[in-house]
Amino acid sequence: MPTDSGGIDARDLTRGARRLVEVNGRVGEGDPVVIVTDPEMERYATLVADAAQARGAVVTTCLMPVRRQDGEEPPEPVARAMAEAKVIFSPVSISITHTRAMKAALEVGARAVLMTAYTDQILTSPALLETDFHAQAAVCHKIGDAFTSGSQVRLTSPKGTDLTFSIEGRIANVLTNVPDPGQLAPVPDIEVNVVPVTGSAVGRLIADASVPYLGIGILEEPVVCTMEDGYITGMEGGAEANRLLAYLSSFGDHNCFNVAELGVGLNPNARLTGEMLEDEGVLGTIHIGIGTSFTLGGEIVAPTHYDLLMWEPTIEVDGRVIQRDKEVLG
Amino acid sequence: MKRGADVLVNDCASVRSGEQVAVVSDKEKRSIAAALLSAISAAGGIPSLILPPARTIDNEEPSLAVAAALAGADVVFLPVTLAMAHTRAVREAIKCGSRVISMTAFSHRMMREGGLFTDFRARQPVCKEMADRLTAGSHLRVTNPAGTDLSMSLEGITGNSHACLLDGPGFTAVPNIEANCAPAQGTASGRLVVDGSIPYYGVGVIREPVVFAMEGGFVRAIEGGHQARALSELLAAQSDRWVYNVAQFAFGLNPDCTEFTGEMLNDEGVDGTVHVGVGTSANLGGTVSAKTHFDAIIREPTVWIDNEIVVQKGEVLVGKKETSS
Numbered sequence: 001m002p003t004d005s006g007g008i009d010a011r012d013l014t015r016g017a018r019r020l021v022e023v024n025g026r027v028g029e030g031d032p033v034v035i036v037t038d039p040e041m042e043r044y045a046t047l048v049a050d051a052a053q054a055r056g057a058v059v060t061t062c063l064m065p066v067r068r069q070d071g072e073e074p075p076e077p078v079a080r081a082m083a084e085a086k087v088i089f090s091p092v093s094i095s096i097t098h099t100r101a102m103k104a105a106l107e108v109g110a111r112a113v114l115m116t117a118y119t120d121q122i123l124t125s126p127a128l129l130e131t132d133f134h135a136q137a138a139v140c141h142k143i144g145d146a147f148t149s150g151s152q153v154r155l156t157s158p159k160g161t162d163l164t165f166s167i168e169g170r171i172a173n174v175l176t177n178v179p180d181p182g183q184l185a186p187v188p189d190i191e192v193n194v195v196p197v198t199g200s201a202v203g204r205l206i207a208d209a210s211v212p213y214l215g216i217g218i219l220e221e222p223v224v225c226t227m228e229d230g231y232i233t234g235m236e237g238g239a240e241a242n243r244l245l246a247y248l249s250s251f252g253d254h255n256c257f258n259v260a261e262l263g264v265g266l267n268p269n270a271r272l273t274g275e276m277l278e279d280e281g282v283l284g285t286i287h288i289g290i291g292t293s294f295t296l297g298g299e300i301v302a303p304t305h306y307d308l309l310m311w312e313p314t315i316e317v318d319g320r321v322i323q324r325d326k327e328v329l330g
Numbered sequence: 331m332k333r334g335a336d337v338l339v340n341d342c343a344s345v346r347s348g349e350q351v352a353v354v355s356d357k358e359k360r361s362i363a364a365a366l367l368s369a370i371s372a373a374g375g376i377p378s379l380i381l382p383p384a385r386t387i388d389n390e391e392p393s394l395a396v397a398a399a400l401a402g403a404d405v406v407f408l409p410v411t412l413a414m415a416h417t418r419a420v421r422e423a424i425k426c427g428s429r430v431i432s433m434t435a436f437s438h439r440m441m442r443e444g445g446l447f448t449d450f451r452a453r454q455p456v457c458k459e460m461a462d463r464l465t466a467g468s469h470l471r472v473t474n475p476a477g478t479d480l481s482m483s484l485e486g487i488t489g490n491s492h493a494c495l496l497d498g499p500g501f502t503a504v505p506n507i508e509a510n511c512a513p514a515q516g517t518a519s520g521r522l523v524v525d526g527s528i529p530y531y532g533v534g535v536i537r538e539p540v541v542f543a544m545e546g547g548f549v550r551a552i553e554g555g556h557q558a559r560a561l562s563e564l565l566a567a568q569s570d571r572w573v574y575n576v577a578q579f580a581f582g583l584n585p586d587c588t589e590f591t592g593e594m595l596n597d598e599g600v601d602g603t604v605h606v607g608v609g610t611s612a613n614l615g616g617t618v619s620a621k622t623h624f625d626a627i628i629r630e631p632t633v634w635i636d637n638e639i640v641v642q643k644g645e646v647l648v649g650k651k652e653t654s655s
Binding site: 061062 | 350352371376377378379380381382383384393394395396397398399400401402403
């Protein structure tokens with residue numbers, strides 16, 4: 001089992017599953033629902049299946065061995081089942097978000113609620129249980145429109161971040177958490193992201209919130225990154241910065257340091273916990289993704305993709321402030 | 331159960347390294363499915379477990395997602411509570427090249443002992459020979475001491491040999507080595523007095539004979555005691571005339587299935603018995619798709635194909651050195 005559920009009531013887990021089914025997946029009577037899971041996440045599959053059945057959905061659960069790495073294809077029978085779904089839920093320990101199987105299912109009209117590496121904490125979090133996902137969808141679109149129509153971004157923070165890059169020609173990824181057919185939603189990570197034009201990022205990032213990977217989590221000391229020509233050229237700070245730098249360097253691949261993403265968290269009830277799916281949605285944080293940008297619409301393929309989170313962002317697009325800390329101006 | 335799972339995966343299905351293997355199961359049969367998944371991985375297959383939406387009766391169609399999953403598999407195992415063997419989903423999967431192993435209502439006992447551990451290869455020639463007799467024959471008659479006297483035409487039909495071994499696309503249930511066919515549509519007539527087992531719908535081993543009156547290829551009446559009444563009511567509730575279609579004639583040929591236990595695929599395999607299937611025939615070469623399909627097994631049958639006795643009072647004569655006529 002993925003986490004101990006100290007203090008968490010089974011009824012709260014049920015409530016979380018119902019919310020995923022009813023609000024995020026908007027599952028209706030007779031809808032074909034496919035749940036893709038693995039042995040480590042099966043308890044969440046069962047909770048979601050029960051909630052979907054209670055709505056009168058036709059639920060098929062597919063269990064596969066834990067994938068060896070992010071993006072490994074599910075077995076062919078599972079891929080085929082996914083393509084017959086109206087709504088897909090994916091409580092899996094290793095992500096299948098960026099697979100041909102998922103892409104094919106979305107292309108024929110499925111919508112997907114992504115539940116990678118779910119925990120009891122996420123399933124019972126205010127980020128899931130108390131957020132007005134429909135209201136936040138409108139906020140998402142404001143930011144998304146600004147990115148898609150804009151060309152130059154400047155990111156600053158009171159701690160000293162000052163970073164600029166081009167987004168000319170890029171299309172924002174708008175993850176509203178109430179997906180339409182063909183869309184996916186990593187609930188409760190409400191997020192809008194955009195890929196900087198490769199090679200354009202320059203300046204300094206002071207990440208002071210979290211690095212929700214590699215066991216690092218909430219940062220005790222800021223990670224200071226210097227960026228030139230779209231790549232991180234310096235990384236400094238304490239033990240956490242050293243650990244991240246050592247790990248990235250171990251691949252011997254320059255592209256691990258590519259500035260791949262600006263992501264904006266837009267869930268007002270998400271709290272910083274050190275877990276990816278909740279952290280990246282925290283309103284009042286942005287994250288800079290580094291490494292692979294291909295899966296978000298960029299050109300760079302690297303063996304890794306990690307995110308560095310920062311508090312109190314001010315985001316300007318073409319000289320206009322579109323967000324200051326938690327206030328979205330659009 | 332490991333030994334049983336190894337037989338199913340390596341001998342019956344011949345799972346090869348890199349093959350996509352789907353196991354369709356449910357809560358009740360999950361421990362058997364788990365044993366299969368381990369054996370599949372050990373054989374180098376790529377396992378997936380499919381848990382379909384709840385179904386209410388044997389051989390009801392599964393969801394489209396399940397059907398699609400089956401069609402995407404090289405090998406399919408069906409350890410399910412309610413049979414899925416006689417469905418369009420299975421038929422389509424076979425057309426797409428799948429090898430399908432039916433394991434309906436499998437028990438832990440069946441994973442450990444009995445029919446599963448017989449020498450399938452040794453029995454395969456007899457099964458093939460029986461299927462060939464069905465193909466070549468034009469008329470079949472079956473009787474038994476309980477009072478069965480049923481006839482049907484074999485004109486234009488093809489016999490199937492399901493010897494629990496799949497080397498290429500196709501279907502077999504395990505461990506019921508059986509040769510079967512769908513009789514010529516509309517030709518079965520007479521009386522079937524079932525004194526063995528009806529291992530469907532909770533009926534089980536027969537306590538008081540269930541008498542089927544058949545005419546023009548349909549069951550016209552079902553009489554007997556409690557079991558007959560329960561079956562009769564269940565079929566009537568389907569509101570589908572095709573659930574009365576005489577769909578199948580089959581020989582049970584597994585020498586290690588020796589007793590009726592109420593376990594479906596054990597009972598159907600009991601050596602020297604025959605069973606008549608009712609309902610869907612499309613998966614056996616017939617044309618009928620009904621809401622369900624069940625089998626009724628009789629003891630000590632004597633079977634004539636044309637004028638030759640192939641089974642005499644429960645003894646299989648085909649494959650022996652001398653064949654009576």
